[in-house]
Amino acid sequence: MTHDWQFDVPTAGSRHLPPDARYMEALSSQGYSFEVAIADLVDNSIDAGAKDVVIHFLRDGDQLVSLLVVDDGKGMDESALDIAMTVGGRRDYAADALGMFGTGLKSASLSHASAVTVVSTTKRTRTAGRRWLMERAVSSFQCDIVDPGYAQTLIDRYDNRRPIEWQGTVVRWDGVKDFPKHGGGGQTDRYLHRTINKLGLHLGLHLHRFLARDNFNITIAVEDVRTGTIYMNFGVEPLDPFGYPVSGHPEYPRALTASVPTVGDVTLKAHVWTAKSNLDEYKAVGSVMDRQGFYFYRHDRLVQAGGWNNFRQPEQHLSLARVAVDLPDRSGDVFRLTVKKAGVNASPEFTSSLEKAIDRWGHSFLDYLATADTVYRDARKRSGTTRRPVLPPGKGLDxxxxxxxxxxxxxxxxxxxxxxxxxxxxxxxxxxxxxxxxxxxxxxxxxxxxxxxxxxxxxxxxxxxxxxxxxxxxxxxxxxxxxxxxxxxxxxxxxxxxxxxxxxxxxxxxx
Structure with missing residues (x-):
């Protein structure tokens, strides 16, 4: 019996097929939420060695006009700036860098703004700037060179008034899609209150390890460009998802080891939260079903907050179970980050290893889940009530x-x-x-x-x-x-x- 199936597809030459300019439009349609997009820009600031990052909303009376992310990192010369503004630009990422794909700055920005301008200066080079205008980006790959005089003016605006002193970068968004079209009737104030609160919680959670350090700060500010009035100016506080005052169980947290053949041993730090907690550190992550499970970190940045990654389905009784996992540098195909760094795809190799994961005393990962389940159920019993399960509430309810x-x-x-x-x-x-x-x-x-x-x-x-x-x-x-x-x-x-x-x-x- 003969088989005509071939495992290697034969070829007859190749053809150069560069991307159409509309690729920029596709790149900007990846579903970045506002706070995830801003977090991506802050990642770049951290990679540049920034100690201070300012997220600056600019308004003219009732109308929001621009948003800027300003940092005191090492800055970029013209060559580095060209690479940063190139889609998929090739550069050598440091071993502990948060950046990965070379698309975050462009896709995150153009998902929310019609134009993104980047101006940067270093201690040794003159100020330079580049701008992607979405209208031009979708018809050609022509990136504008910012007038040097304006570039220096923008840098000078933040010189000697935090954060830029000798070096740094300004990312400016114009034509921000989320901004209220008409700011009257208090719409702008309501938008700012809602958006800044959500943004502060997101950054506080996903960058909590950085914010807990003495030498790193993120400030969110609102300024009226006409009067110079500062409406808001506050620092983002770290929001540690494992920051409970007392553990829900005296024998936890425990460090368990999962042996994953492709990447080696992976440490699982298993926590049991305090029952019936009202702390923001507990409640900041979605619903009861969302906030349980794995909290994956890559180079100290939280890249997934909750979820069991196909190991099991979420259940109410496991709402106190949270597991911190620092991803190994060489993850191969076992742990693959999404482009937005807002989730981790874990292979069956990892989920299979969980069933055999143990700590130094022989306690298993399954023992841990059983303990978290028991803590939740015991807390319900102590409250004196056994509440009947209900159908979940849905759309239309706050x-x-x-x-x-x-x-x-x-x-x-x-x-x-x-x-x-x-x-x-x-x-x-x-x-x-x-x-x-x-x-x-x-x-x-x-x-x-x-x-x-x-x-x-x-x-x-x-x-x-x-x-x-x-x-x-x-x-x-x-x-x-x-x-x-x-x-x-x-x-x-x-x-x-x-x-x-x-x-x-x-x-x-x-x-």
Whole structure:
């Protein structure tokens, strides 16, 4: 029997096929969130030896105009600047560098801005600058040379006023897509409050080991370019995901060793968090299901916060389990970072090694998981209540409320969440239950009165929506309602319609 399958594909020459200029557009569409993009720029500052990094929002009255990331690192000459602005530019990364692929600066910046300008100076060379304009980048690979006079002006702006003194780099974003188009009515202030809070938490978490050092600082500031007024100016605090005051179990943390054939021994530092913690260090990472699992570090930078990487499914009872893993320098195909450095793809070779991982006294990784499970269950028992599992809350409910529900109640795993949304209904109804779509529908007619004139959104009216979820979540656990449940639904309907109409009357009287 003959086989025509070949394991090596024969070739007949080659052809040079350079990327189309539209490659820049694809590069900028990788789904960078705002805070992940900024973190990528701060990584470059750390690689440049920066001790001070300033993230500077510039506004002109109510309008946000630019965002700059400024550092006092070693800076770049023109040659290094050209390499930095080249997509996939080849350069020698230091052994402990956070950069890897040569795309972060460009893809992170152009994901969020229509133009990115980089100006840099060193102790021995004159100031130089380059600019990628997205409009030109997608039609050709022509990178603008920044006028030397302007480049020096931009550097001088941060000279003698932190952080630049003799050397450093400024990355400037213009045409930032996230900035409010119209800043009136307090939109700019609300945007800044929300964005800066989220950015500070992200940087504090993912760079907490650097921020814990005495010689490294990140400052977030807001300045009005017309008046020179500084609206905000504060330092980012480290947020250690293992920073519990007391361990959840006296025998933890423990260092276990997983023997991975391709890369050797990998140390797993297994922690058990304190039960029912309200600390930001515990709650800053997603939901209960998200924050358990592996916390991978590469050169002291947190590159994945939570997740079991196909070793097992997350469960409520393991919400106190966190494992710190410092990735080996030579990871091969066992640990592969995403381009955004926001996750790790671990091969089956690693997950298989976990089942045999032990510490010096013979305690296994599976023993650790069992301990974390027991600590969680015992804490629930001590509280004097055994709460019944519920279907998870979903879209339409504020994320902070969803997180609290998931913290306080066991969640039925692998179930579709219950969504809440506004929709036009008969005015005799305050709500409707859609079992098939697993949705609680609220009557649009009463929305304005409930919001008290405030602008609505996907997650608006958190108080009334939370109450509706708690009132109705059990309805979705059955295929149909019995007579008693139907009577309750009619009762709730009548009372809520009456209350909503009273709210409408109050609004009419105030007008």
């Amino acid at each position: 994320p902070a409320v969803r997180e609290t529900i998931e913290d306080e109640l066991p969640i039925v795993p692998y179930e579709e969440p219950i969504a809440l949304r506004w929709q036009k209904l008969d005015n005799e109804l305050f709500f409707e239950v859609d079992r098939e779509d697993r949705t609680i529908i609220l009557n649009q007619h009463y929305r304005a009165a409930i919001l008290g004139g405030r602008r609505g959104g996907l997650n608006d009216a958190p108080l009334i929506k939370s109450l509706m979820y708690m009132l109705l979540h059990q309805v979705f656990e059955k295929e149909y309602s019995g007579s008693r449940e139907k009577d309750n639904l009619q009762l709730w309907q009548a009372i809520l319609v009456s209350a909503a109409r009273a709210e409408l009357d109050r609004v009419a009287d105030s007008d």
